Amino acid sequence: MYISKSFIPILKDIPSEAKIKSHQLMLRVGMIKQSSAGIYSWLPLGFKVMKKIEQIVREEQNKIGAQEILMPTIQSSEIWKESGRYDDYGEEMLRIKDRQNREMLYGPTNEELVTDIFRSSIKSYKSLPQLLYHIQWKFRDEIRPRFGIMRGREFYMKDAYSFDVSDEEAFFSYNKFFISYLRTFKRLGLTAIPMAADTGPIGGNLSHEFIILAETGESKIFTDKRIFDVETGDIEVEKKSLEDLRKKYEEFYSVTDEKFNKDEFEKTVEKKNRLITKGIEVGHIFYFADKYSKPMNAAVDLPGGKKDFVKMGSYGIGVSRLVGAIIEAKFDEKNEIMKWPISVAPYELIIIPMINKNDNTALIKAENIFYELTKNNIDTVIDDTDENYSSKIKKSNLIGAPYQIIIGKKSEGDLLEFKETGKEAKNLPLNEIIKTIKELKVKN
């Protein structure tokens, strides 16, 4: 309720080790604190944003019928030897020996473990499709962790896995995640573009990365810029309409650098439509058929009586990375104004009373407004510190609640000084303010 009671350790200066704006802002407003190279603690402000993102990701997974499970962080090496990836994975895998000298590892991804869960329970095509996901910490022992939580070593990820009886059914599952990802990123206030991508260590032959544009991005991208105008609209989750949606995107050339082919780009895309820029990968989906089910012997009975290896895909969203990605997309560095999408804002509104030593009328007014807003489920905080006006506004702009109410000395009557963060103030009665915010929330 009060900033003074909250654990929000604000830094005066931009930490020199932070090279990109999300890392800088997250350290400045105390969203995170580094504990060792590429490993961070999430402090209350950062934690709140990440939890809100996690919840949106979860809701959109549930909407397509995916079921949530939770696999452990520490895995046995045995299943990785079965799939053949134990030796391939290299030094990015954090390898561990337990007290019994057994080879364990901190999961960088979960294809093996989920296949093991599947094969021990599901025996028939009748139980398919199965869409399983979990949201869990992963570890990749990056040689050069950097950019804060954007390329950390311990990171929070949603990874989903689909199991189907045939390629056709598996493409349907793939497309369900395709639409689910577009919806997820939209709710987060991001325009993420699906791009044909390389499959890397996951393997397979069909893959899309979901990329948001950002100058600080590590992915180089080549697109026909008209892809940004594709409208998703209200799509039903059934085979034909999902196929059509994917086709609408695939009409336009759009690849990351691993898939880039200069001749093809120049042949397919008119000069005026070419866009070569950088982006941040926020999601990645893969179809790899029986790459894991075959070596791990995950087969199901088919309708005719035969058996076949189940067809699998996997689908990742970087939940912790998204906190940084949204900052990269939304933070106005020049004016030092962050405005979080209301769906994930650490607070929806900050009340900023001007407090004098001998006069607490502004604070009391702030408290009354706080209770009114809280009753209306508006997530609010009061900056009750005794800092001066400009310092409070500056801090509030960095914390990035999308709305502010300022209670100055001259504030009088029923009209309040109400500001959409970074814009001009308006004088509005409280009930109008509540209406404005509620309407925005319904839309998001």
Next chain:
Amino acid sequence: MYISKSFIPILKDIPSEAKIKSHQLMLRVGMIKQSSAGIYSWLPLGFKVMKKIEQIVREEQNKIGAQEILMPTIQSSEIWKESGRYDDYGEEMLRIKDRQNREMLYGPTNEELVTDIFRSSIKSYKSLPQLLYHIQWKFRDEIRPRFGIMRGREFYMKDAYSFDVSDEEAFFSYNKFFISYLRTFKRLGLTAIPMAADTGPIGGNLSHEFIILAETGESKIFTDKRIFDVETGDIEVEKKSLEDLRKKYEEFYSVTDEKFNKDEFEKTVEKKNRLITKGIEVGHIFYFADKYSKPMNAAVDLPGGKKDFVKMGSYGIGVSRLVGAIIEAKFDEKNEIMKWPISVAPYELIIIPMINKNDNTALIKAENIFYELTKNNIDTVIDDTDENYSSKIKKSNLIGAPYQIIIGKKSEGDLLEFKETGKEAKNLPLNEIIKTIKELKVKN
């Protein structure tokens, strides 16, 4: 919505490796699956229960003003060397070398890391008290992991830490957690008794374990049985009333075996009131003053201008263990009936229609009821499988939704066959059923 579409791998037989009833039930109804010794995956049914428990734990932490953060699972050894615990902790600590050959570890607890966070941000008594908590996976490399998730290696725990300027203030914080724990366990349908306990590797001189009675418990306990009749009542969170509450409990002898003293027990407790039995530890709180803040140099400015080391306590609840503990307390093994407290039930109600090959009227009726219940926020599932009546009831009793609606062939009119799990059926109209369940939920 449908059992047939859910990932609930039911086992026909009780797995022989499971020695206690919670482990047996969790494997039988597919709540968990072991992935390696002492390490489990949580399947949808188990996951739902654990998440509901987590949310209750969270709400009760927030109510006493604790703020949620999230520390990483992997920690650097350096802070453990500062506190002096790195060598003490022994083989239960999972020690790891990363690719740069740095000594890391999987956190078994977080006193060091949270002290490091505190000392880098809080410099003055004015910012105290601070109550910080997180809910995160921990790892203890038990030599003999057993009893399923009750004594696993990777486990999910809420751990909180308090920071105060003086012993007096610190006891106030300690007592806040004391009441918060009583409230938490009550909402989970458990009677947990605070018992004077040994401080073990955490250290300090004041400690309580919260114990629930269970024959399969690993803690031996010695109490004056009148402690079970202590009424908490509506306690305000302020110094005096919390002190009084603790005194009410401390009037009665109640210790775990490490603290047991035969002479004292027999002297203090009348024969008729003596109870020697077993229990399960579900929470443990510690006060250890400057045990960590001193070696780690976490000091704050005092009002007079001097500095002093901050006074700390820590407070744990085993979130994953509670899933098992509730089963130990509630599962009627003889009749094979589990009835989850409605606050954490995987489903609040199971609809059991009797399905014939050529007649789907019962299923259609079930679906209509499902929508009505869902509209009323009652978490419902339909057992749409084609198993026979007794097999469906048996399964439903094991899954443990507190209520069942059975739709037989002869079901007619507006009256439904409604059962509190394990009790006699009643015939009630749907609106009465909804009212009954809603009233129970408000109370919990």
